[in-house]
Amino acid sequence: MKPFSLGLLLVTALAAQQRVEVTLERREIGTWKSTDPGHVFANGDQVRFRFKSNFAGFLYVVNEGTSGETTTLFPSAETGTDNQVEAGREYLIPGNQGAFRLTGPAGYDNVYWIVSPVRLGTEAPKYKPLPAPPPPGSAPTNMQPRCDDAIFRARGECVDTAAGLKKNELPALRSRELLFLRKEERMVVAAPPKSTGPFSYKFRIAHR
Numbered sequence: 001m002k003p004f005s006l007g008l009l010l011v012t013a014l015a016a017q018q019r020v021e022v023t024l025e026r027r028e029i030g031t032w033k034s035t036d037p038g039h040v041f042a043n044g045d046q047v048r049f050r051f052k053s054n055f056a057g058f059l060y061v062v063n064e065g066t067s068g069e070t071t072t073l074f075p076s077a078e079t080g081t082d083n084q085v086e087a088g089r090e091y092l093i094p095g096n097q098g099a100f101r102l103t104g105p106a107g108y109d110n111v112y113w114i115v116s117p118v119r120l121g122t123e124a125p126k127y128k129p130l131p132a133p134p135p136p137g138s139a140p141t142n143m144q145p146r147c148d149d150a151i152f153r154a155r156g157e158c159v160d161t162a163a164g165l166k167k168n169e170l171p172a173l174r175s176r177e178l179l180f181l182r183k184e185e186r187m188v189v190a191a192p193p194k195s196t197g198p199f200s201y202k203f204r205i206a207h208r
Contacts, residue, residue: 017179018199019190020115022165023050027099034185036157037164040145041207043106046099049203052090053115057199059085060114061093063100066107066207073100073111085115102207106144109205112168116198145206163206165189 025032026039027046034050041047051059060083061074075083079095094100102109114120147158165180165187178201181188189201 017190017193018055019188020051020053021186021188022203023186025050036159036185037187038159038161040147040158040160041102041205043103043208045102047102048099049093050090051093053085054087056087057085057115057117058119059083060120062112064110065104066109067104102205106208108143108163111203111205113202114198114200145208160206163204166202166204168200168202
């Protein structure tokens with residue numbers, strides 16, 4: 001009898017699930033470098049995402065800044081209006097040449113992600129158009145990024161463990177039993193096999 005392998009069991013389970021991989025990158029002196037999802041950025045830093053899923057669909061990405069303003073990162077006139085994504089293909093958000101700059105008061109930008117099996121608001125009446133993020137003021141205004149002292153002592157990097165991939169709070173979308181994993185700088189979100197409906201989550205970015 002072969003020994004039980006928890007690692008093999010996890011890999012097998014993930015292979016049967018719908019999952020997406022997201023990597024956060026920061027521009028540094030003309031080049032892009034992957035960074036810790038909880039890194040506390042400086043005001044004015046430019047960031048982008050690498051996105052890949054193991055299933056096809058339509059991708060929607062909306063950023064809610066610390067000022068309360070919302071911006072559609074993808075699809076848009078600047079990044080392209082074709083938001084259909086293929087299984088196994090990697091995409092840069094927002095766009096191959098794009099980036100978005102972190103501005104506004106110190107706090108957390110909430111980047112909302114939705115991968116839908118159909119184009120929202122057109123092909124299936126049961127799926128409503130892209131829902132709006134929670135209204136400004138729904139998040140505590142006193143939330144400020146904080147460095148994890150243990151990580152700072154070990155690596156010398158300011159990392160806030162409250163940042164990174166989180167469950168979505170959009171009221172118009174049904175919640176799912178999502179599993180969040182980390183592979184080095186990549187974050188993985190997985191849903192149970194044979195799930196239906198939009199696949200949604202958010203990425204919280206901390207900045208000063």
